[in-house]
Every structure is written in structure tokens, then in C-alpha cells.
Amino acid sequence: MILRITVAIAGLAVVALGILLIPLPGPGWFIVIGGLAIWAIEFTWAKKLLNFTRRNVRAWTSWIARQPWPLRLVVGAVGLVFVAFVVWASVKVSLDIDLIKETRDFFGW
Template structure:
């Protein structure tokens, strides 16, 4: 009985010597996903179709995220999610996602190491930024000037 990994799409990448290296098996839904992706990649047509599908799906999610960045909500989260979708098939996206993760973790560590007044000031600056972006978005895209309406209301009451 051989302990060699089985032939087929479940084998991992080749090492520098050309000998196949077994990939650590995943359990649960991740294992099923990896197996499915490996089976799709085993067929040249499937490989191209998968790249096209992943490219389009990632582009849609990133585009929606970029459109939502100026508004309060999950804009950046969607951009990062789209990058994660692209990272399934594209090496450049995997590297960019790693870069993003490192910098978000560094920023989070830096902010959490600051005192409470500094964190509150950072939160206040972020809140003011979001409010200004929402005000400008409403004013120039929908023609609703909230500041003028509030000032008019205060002057008449």
C-alpha cells in the first residue's frame, strides 16, 4: 500500500525538482471548493471559463464597492471582497490582498495602542469626513442642500 498522494486534480503544485507536492487537505466547505476549482482547472476550457467568470464577478463587486466608497456603508469592504474574489485566480490580486491585510492590521494595531482621547478624536475626524461626503453627495448629485435647509428652518422657527 502506497502513501504517495493520488494522481489527478487534487495534487498540489510541483516543487522545483518537478516532483508533485501534496497540498494540505482542507475539510468542510473549503475542501469541496478547492476540489471543485481543481476539477474545473483540469480542463483547458474550464480553466479559461473560470478565469473569465472570476474576472467578471470580481469586477462587478469592486465596481459597486468603488461607487459606494463616498457613502457611509460597506464601500471599502466590497472593494476588498472583490479583491478576494480576484485572488482565487489572479496572483497579482493575491499579492495586493496580502498588502492590504498587512496595512489594515498595522493601522488597527496602531489605533488600538493609542489612548482613548486619541481614538475618540480619530473617530470624530472620520465621522466629520463621512458627514461632509454625504452632504456633498446629496448637494451635487441630488440637488438637496441639507445645510441650507437646516439654516432656513432655524431662521424661521
């Protein structure tokens, strides 16, 4: 029982940290998956979710690898725009700073 409680608390802490880091550039999702792996030590539902995640990440990676480079470039650009939007929105909501406006002011645009 002590192991189960320890795993639950450790997994929760790692998942919570990962969720906090998702909007920032860095390994937020990787940390969430690490927390899920901790939970999978003791919880069947977490093991199933972890296997589902691994299977889909592998399928996505394999599919992307088979695509022509222009499509990979488009997918990468869309991903970059998405991450930029998440960073902008995070800074705007949490710090009330509009990075686009600040950049325009800085360069005099």
C-alpha cells in the same frame, strides 16, 4: 479559461458596486475588498494587493488600539467629519441638494 473570465467579471461587478457605495454610509470599502478577494482567486496581482491591504488594516487597527483614548476620540471625530463631508458632497453633486442649507432652513437658523 472560463473560470478566469468568470472570476474577472464577478470581481469587477463587486468592486464596481463597492466603489459606487463608498460615498454612502455603509460597507463600500468592505465590498471593494470582497471584490478584490474574488479576483485573488485567479490573479496574482490581486492576491498581492489584498495581502498588502490586510497587512495595513491590521497595522492601523493595532496602532489605534495602543493609543490613549483622547487620541482615539480625535481620530474617530476626524473620521466622522470626513464621512459627513463625503455624504454632503455626494448629495450636493448627485442631487443638487445642500444638506447644510436644508438643515438650517428646517430649524430656522
